[in-house]
Amino acid sequence: MRALESTLVLALLLGASVMLVPSFGACHALLPLAVLVALLLAAHLHLEGARYQMAPAYVAALGFVTAAGLRCVAHIESVHVSGLAYATAYLALMAGLLCLAMPIFRLPKPTGAYRIGTHVRHLIHVSRSDPYSDRAGCRELMIQIWYPANPSRRGRYAPYRERAITTWRSAHFSHVNTHAMLDAELPPLPPRFPVILFLPSWAGIRTECTVLVEELASHGYIVVGIDHPYSSSRVAFPDGTVACRKFKGDEDYSSEAALAEFVKTANEQIDIRAADARFVLDSLEDLNRDDPQQLLAGRLDLDRIAVFGFSLGGGAAAEVCSLDERVKAGADLAGMIGRTTAERQRFTPFLFMFEGMYDEEPFVAEADLSRFPPAKRREIAFSLEQFAAMKQLLERRGGYWMTIPGAEHMHFSDMKLYSPLRRGSVDPVQILRVIRSNLVAFFDHSLGLQRATSPADIEGASPLLRVKKVDPAVPAA
CATH class of the missing domain: 1.20.58 (Methane Monooxygenase Hydroxylase; Chain G, domain 1)
Known part of the structure; x- marks a missing residue:
């Protein structure tokens, strides 16, 4: 309190x-x-x-x-x-x-050397229509940028969630303070910082993994979180309009037809979000040349770009890596991948991180599924198909397969911090420490930064981690 x-x-x-x-x-x-x-x-x-x-x-x-x-x-x-x-x-x-x-919770403090700034932008993709839009019809996006901040400046800290997108049940999130100062300047040195995109979950929003994006920013990354209007639960535009989720459906294994519809919807969403991410990269290139607000011009290292996502956002991140040569590394935190992602021939180092239960019965290829009800059998079979495709992707691109014993799906976001009633049997802060340290190590290593430490090097630092390194079958492009 x-x-x-x-x-x-x-x-x-x-x-x-x-x-x-x-x-x-x-x-x-x-x-x-x-x-x-x-x-x-x-x-x-x-x-x-x-x-x-x-x-x-x-x-x-x-x-x-x-x-x-x-x-x-x-x-x-x-x-x-x-x-x-x-x-x-x-x-x-x-x-x-x-x-x-339901407390005004505190976010774990980032461990990097940099203070953090944050800034929100409105982007309009004029050459792309939006069938869900109630507005002009062009695809509009809201992005939030977290970045290293000038240590000599002071300012107001950004709220965890904008008041405009809260409901009466979530209004207290707007009272939670983050570690990022609103509209702070970047430090004068170094001249450029590597860039990472963050893609949220099924109906998630750009701030749902603030612990992870703040950690990356504190280690010298410019992180761009993307809201996907009409897919994210609520997105506020500068004119006060709030776009609510419109796409239908959720994860459903109750019948073969329900599963097929869920997979169809997920693939459609992955396509939409991958296109959003690629447009954001185009916009960042423009802002690096000439930023009207004088924040990003000349400060983005566009030779070092990565992307990661949580849940379905992880699948969208994998799709972006398979499509866009500008992206040099990617990570999927507990998410499915799209139907064609693993089949493409582009090679990019990739990290998959999942709950520990997926290394155990019944989520192994030899498991006897006959004892489970039909819905559970369909869920397990779908997961096994997904894991086979992911490991095929790793064999082509190289990277890491990590699992965290005791972790649940929501541990890969901030959501376990929202209430002590959500904590479960494992301390969520402890799990977030493992996730964020390995995420930083993976991107440092994959983007060739001098401070790089590979995730495998810190495997023994925590019992809450299983790591498998996969070398690519062919050299990365």
Whole structure:
């Protein structure tokens, strides 16, 4: 809980306790407490901002202040002090529990040498139509750029999520601070920084892996996260319009027809997102030549470009690597790949990272699936087909196959940090440390940076990791 939230809840509990003591239930005790509660409520709303988890405390505070005023200022003796005390305590405790269950969480601090800046851009692909768009019809994108920041400058830290795209259930995410300063300048040296694109999950948004992108930026990368309007859950444009997800369907193994429809939708989305990523690369080339906002001009090392994604975004990252010669390395964090990605002949070092369960029964080729219900058999069979295609891709491109025992799908994003109720049996911060250190090591090594350490070199640094290095069958192009 934030400082004023905690203090307000404690003041309400103190007020409830005082009201239950007969000798202190008089106005000389109630009125000062009511004034304190009113001041704390006003300060919290102004300085920290409201969130629905605190709603019971707001009701308790208003009731307590109103009752104290009626009793001590208007001298209405019929106010039931003991009943108010129990109601105040109950509501304050409820608010405290809700805040603990859905906290204003803290992101793990990046480990690199650089401070971090961030900046949001709106891009329009005028030569490409958007069949989902309610607007002009051209494909529009929102991107967020994380980058090394000038250490001598100070500024306001970016919120974890824009208020415009939150709902009443997720509004508290806009109160979470990141480690990135809004619109900070880049440092004067080095002159150029390598570039990494980040592609989000099935209906995900550009900030869902902030821990990973901030880590990369702190190690000297310019990271560009992409929102995919009408595929991402919610995307806010500069004019205030919010584009919501329109594509239908989710992962579904309930029947052969449902699985076929899911795969069809996933492949369509991979194609859309790969095209978005390639357009972003085109735009970055333009901005490197001439940036109207004087942030990126001449600062992008376009000979060192990589891409990674989480879940379906990992599949889109693999597709970009198979299509675009500008991209020199890629990584897929717990995602399927497209139907033709592994068949293409372009060679790029690649990293696959998955949950540890995929190295175990029943996700092995010799497993007996007869004991499982049909839906589970279809899921396992589809996973095995995917893994075979991924390993075929690795044999052609070279790279790494990593699994993390105990990790679940959401461990590869920030989502396990959202609530202690989501933690599971393994500390999500510990797993994120393993993921981010290996992601940095892989990109450093694959892009030929002088500080490079290969993921295999740090394999023994954590028991939460299994690593298999795959050498390419032919030299990389």
